[in-house]
Structures are given as structure tokens and as C-alpha cells.
Amino acid sequence: MTHIDVLRVFCGPDGRHGNRLGVVRDGSRFPGDEARRALAARLGYSETVFVDDPERGLVDIWTPSLRLPFAGHPCVGAAWLLDVPELVTAAGVVAARQDGEFTWIEARPEWAPPRTLREFQDPDEVDRLPLPPPGEWVYAWAWSEEAAGRVRARAFPGRGDGVEEDEATGAAALLLTARLGRALNISQGRGSQLLTAPQRDGTVEVGGRVEPAGTVRP
Incomplete structure (x- = not known):
């Protein structure tokens, strides 16, 4: 049975709040757009991440209704969970680093x-x-x-x-x-x-x- 990690991303200084994110570590269990869209809609988070290659940091990001080439809090959350130096999104390669209590990503505004x-x-x-x-x-x-x-x-x-x-x-x-x-x-x-x-x-x-x-x- 697949378990989906739930994270709170961008928490406040007291560790509260943050935006909830679902991360499917084994994205291969949900092949195809319809399966991923359906799961993201069922979970109801603003975004859900499907990890297609954890070593490369290859991720696929979905809202409850559509795929996003890039999104900020999913990338921060996935970078923290996978502990990788970069993520590969549909938009491009997103650099990632850990700095004490903060996880950082670097991306292009476009x-x-x-x-x-x-x-x-x-x-x-x-x-x-x-x-x-x-x-x-x-x-x-x-x-x-x-x-x-x-x-x-x-x-x-x-x-x-x-x-x-x-x-x-x-x-x-x-x-x-x-x-x-x-x-x-x-x-x-x-x-x-x-x-x-x-x-x-x-x-x-x-x-x-x-x-x-x-x-x-x-």
C-alpha cells in the first residue's frame, strides 16, 4: 500500500502554519495524467508532487485540476524530503540547498x-x-x-x-x-x-x- 507524505511548507517561526503538500515518493504507482489528476483532486491540497526519479530529483507537480511546470512550495517541500541538490521539473532544473532550518530553491521568474x-x-x-x-x-x-x-x-x-x-x-x-x-x-x-x-x-x-x-x- 502506498503512503503519501504530507508536509507543511513555509512554516512560521513557531513551526506552525505552512501550506500542506502531498508527496508521492513512488510516482510510478500513478502512471498517466488522469490517475495523477484524480489523486491530486482527492487529496485536495493546493499541490501534490509525484516523484518519478528520487535520485535525479525528477518531479511532476499537480494541482487538483492541472499540471504545473513549476511551483514554489512543492519544490521546497520535495527538496527537503528528498535531500537532493537539484530538482528536475517540466520548466527546468531547480537548484536546492539546505541552510539550517531553511530549505532554499533557486528558479527563474519566467x-x-x-x-x-x-x-x-x-x-x-x-x-x-x-x-x-x-x-x-x-x-x-x-x-x-x-x-x-x-x-x-x-x-x-x-x-x-x-x-x-x-x-x-x-x-x-x-x-x-x-x-x-x-x-x-x-x-x-x-x-x-x-x-x-x-x-x-x-x-x-x-x-x-x-x-x-x-x-x-x-
Whole structure:
């Protein structure tokens, strides 16, 4: 019987919160797009990762409704679990490293799926936002302390697949970092933390804490 690892990715400093991620270590047990889409929908996490080659770090990322060439919190979580120096995604090779309590990945902004980055003037505005109707993928953000690079954010996928709000979204953090051109310390959702740093070659590092959250059966 296959067991699926469940992780919380981008946990806060107290080890709480983070975005739940399912990782299927033996992806060969779910061959084909339909089997993977069905499992991702049944699990109901914002993303599920199928590991097709653990030594090479070859992964396949699914939302409950579609495949993603790249996504941030699945890559951070898979890198932590597999403890590999890189992951091979459909978008390209994602470098990975461990640094104390943080796991970091390095990726190109153009690999991230399109997001609408919507700036607000005050973190309280972000906190008060209602759930938008399905359609547009919105990353709402505001400076909480601009000089220190601190950001308050919430993410609304708008996919209509049951995931109304993402607790922590690495790809959107990557895009915001590329737009602003500076390192960020992002508080997202109920209390998740994402750290980012732009690199000289145009890539962006995204890092966070990962905690195990048990296993489930498919």
C-alpha cells in the first residue's frame, strides 16, 4: 500500500502554519495524467508532487485540476524530503540547498505561472479582503515595513477547484521579488513565512521551513 507524505511548507517561526503538500515518493504507482489528476483532486491540497526519479530529483507537480511546470512550495517541500541538490521539473532544473532550518530553491521568474500581483497601501487592507470570485489568480500584498523588506500577502488561486486561498505561495513570492528587485520577508496567510533573494543571474532564491505532517493513504 502506498503512503503519501504530507508536509507543511513555509512554516512560521513557531513551526506552525505552512501550506500542506502531498508527496508521492513512488510516482510510478500513478502512471498517466488522469490517475495523477484524480489523486491530486482527492487529496485536495493546493499541490501534490509525484516523484518519478528520487535520485535525479525528477518531479511532476499537480494541482487538483492541472499540471504545473513549476511551483514554489512543492519544490521546497520535495527538496527537503528528498535531500537532493537539484530538482528536475517540466520548466527546468531547480537548484536546492539546505541552510539550517531553511530549505532554499533557486528558479527563474519566467517559470512561474501567471499571477496578478495586486499592491495595497496597508496590511490591514490585505487582511480584510474577501475571497474573490473564481477566475483571476491574485496575489494581494502590502508593505508592512518597506525599509526592512517585510511584506504582508494573501493568495487567491481563482481556479474553482476547491482551493480558495493558498496559505503560502512560492511562485508568487518569486514573481514579486523579481518585480521589486530586492530580498523579501513575506508573511502570508494565517502565519506562514517565505524568504526570498534575487540573484545576479536573474534567478530568485525562495526559502522556508518545512515540517512533516504525517502520511495518508491514497
